[in-house]
Amino acid sequence: MAVAAPRTGWPDALDIGPAGGLRLDGVDLAGLAADRGTPLWAVSRSTVESNFDRLLAAFRARYANLEIAYSIKAHNTLAVMRVLHARGARIDASAEFEVGMALAAGVPAGDIILNGNGKSDAALEQAARLGMRQVNVDSLDEAGRLQAIAARLGTRVRCLVRVQLTYAELLANDPAFEITLRIGEGKFGNNVGTGQAMATIESVVRAPSLEFMGLSHHVGFSGYMGDYTPERELGHHRDATRELASFANEASRRFDVPIRRLDLGGGFRTGGQVLLSTPGAGADVAFHPVPTAEQYADAVFGTLEAELDAARPGAADGERPLVQFETGGWQIADAVVLLARVAEVKDVGAAGAPPRRRYVVIDGSMMMFVARGMMRVGFPVVLVDRPTVEVAPVPVEVVGQTCVYDSVAEDIHLPPVARGDVVALLHQGAYCETESTQFNGFPRPEVVLLDRGRTIVVKRRETLADVGGRDILPADL
Ligand SMILES: Cc1ncc(COP(=O)(O)O)c(C=O)c1O
Known part of the structure; x- marks a missing residue:
């Protein structure tokens, strides 16, 4: 099981702000997720x-x-x-x-x-x-x-x-x-x-x-x-x-x-x-x-x-x-984080016993880094408002919502999480956005450039019209 030491793989631009939340290039990531929505790629x-x-x-x-x-x-x-x-x-x-x-x-x-x-x-x-x-x-x-x-x-x-x-x-x-x-x-x-x-x-x-x-x-x-x-x-x-x-x-x-x-x-x-x-x-x-x-x-x-x-x-x-x-x-590689929000938490195991494994379902997906996911190239996962809190002992599987193998992060440790929490997936720069898909009709996320405290939208979030816009429905069908 991969237990990331606190700050393993953090780029210099990723730090903890005065209120204890995660910041990238001076931008508070919890605030960013609230303002711009999730999932979201943030480039430092x-x-x-x-x-x-x-x-x-x-x-x-x-x-x-x-x-x-x-x-x-x-x-x-x-x-x-x-x-x-x-x-x-x-x-x-x-x-x-x-x-x-x-x-x-x-x-x-x-x-x-x-x-x-x-x-x-x-x-x-x-x-x-x-x-x-x-x-x-x-x-x-x-x-x-x-x-x-x-x-x-x-x-x-x-x-x-x-x-x-x-x-x-x-x-x-x-x-x-x-x-x-x-x-x-x-x-x-x-x-x-x-x-x-x-x-x-x-x-x-x-x-x-x-x-x-x-x-x-x-x-x-x-x-x-x-x-x-x-x-x-x-x-x-x-x-x-x-x-x-x-x-x-x-x-x-x-x-x-x-x-x-x-x-x-x-x-x-x-x-x-x-x-x-x-x-x-x-x-x-x-x-x-x-x-x-x-x-x-x-x-x-x-x-x-x-x-x-x-x-x-x-x-x-x-x-x-x-x-x-x-x-x-x-x-x-390490200049991009993918922000995603927890949609659901499910435990599995025997009744009355401590959970054997916890599934954390997020609104991000392995479809946002398909090839890396297939190759099992992983990345640290950090809770944006509790980046250094002690981890819970239950092994966690972070999964997306699509109907194929959609394991975002396997067998990791996370602090206790609940619906609505925001996680930052680190090292989401190389071969992620460019290899992402719209499987199950999920529109692809927005990309923002973070620049010394400023947030600049550099690729807009896809809409349903982008996902289905190429279809031609013949009138006589
Ligand atoms: C011909 C060629 N040059 C450069 C690259 C970039 O590789 P990397 O992103 O690992 O630096 C690739 C990646 O596949 C490539 O095929």
Whole structure:
């Protein structure tokens, strides 16, 4: 059973106000729930900004020629994109729909990276027309289609070739990564092992309307099971970076082209800890520490610098490639809380005996963080008006109201709660709002940005018209 120590995983912006209630960015959360209704996602502006600043500072301290893009799939509220872009972040977009969102946020095309597999011709044409920062080319076929489109438009497109590594060293160090690899190895990027990657690089290098800039790769966050350790995760970044850099050197020599950009993807998490259990097992639920920005920097740049210098002995910093990251979870994971109100409390167990388990039904739902829920990635749950009160000994299951497996938090401890109480689910930033659904007809919550005591509505609450508005009921049916 997961017992969170008081304040486990709290971002700096989360504190207790003078009246004893929970505050985020200076905003009293009980008052916020009363004013704006629940469920509600509240984004801490100061946390988003400080997360980004911390990673940038730690990475730039190790390697000067560096930029970080915000991967908007993690949380795509336009206001958050604008806040991060104003801070110096580029934007990483998967497919034309996310490009459209970034443009709507006011981000210039030159700051938007187009990523993703199976890109449509429309997406490629948009990138070529707008002069986007780069296209991370996912296949040989895509390189051919992009060349034809760019030639037709009379333009040149900056390209990185996305590679899927062999992970030989990573797998030797961590054979269990094979399970994760199965999901992604054939789906994304150009496979290094089969020779696809070299073939696509050659095609881009020789394409007159494409400008070969370098390589991209994303190993991803590995915290999806109870066997997560920060050492394993750092090892993944270290081994993948070494293989990518050495492959980049090989490609550079083979085609006699410089590597001007290396995009090392994302996969970092903030919040200091992550609550995990193994899907289907569940008994191993526990908080695990996640690496710091400096530890991530050591893992990546220790190997990267050695590889780059081996390829070009004596190269000055200015001659090294621009190193890029596309991180989502890092900026946003612990910057968002989901406020939900208790709708009902039900105890189960034998008559006359202390309850075996207590079900706390809330107006929030696992449908607000579907993928994380399926993977059993948990989060601390805090009562907003009694954040540090001693917990009751009865194991609590927090559940939503939808008619499927809707376990919000399993086997946790909470102080005694009653209908009307408000809970804050922490770490609701990464892959929550963007993966939420309207199952059972529940409209999706409002998103507010909290900014030094101010509350700014940045995404309105859905209405029933939003949920059913796409339906067409033929008159003659
Ligand atoms: C290609 C690519 N880049 C970046 C990211 C962002 O990952 P994270 O939010 O873990 O930083 C993802 C996430 O799936 C991705 O697929």
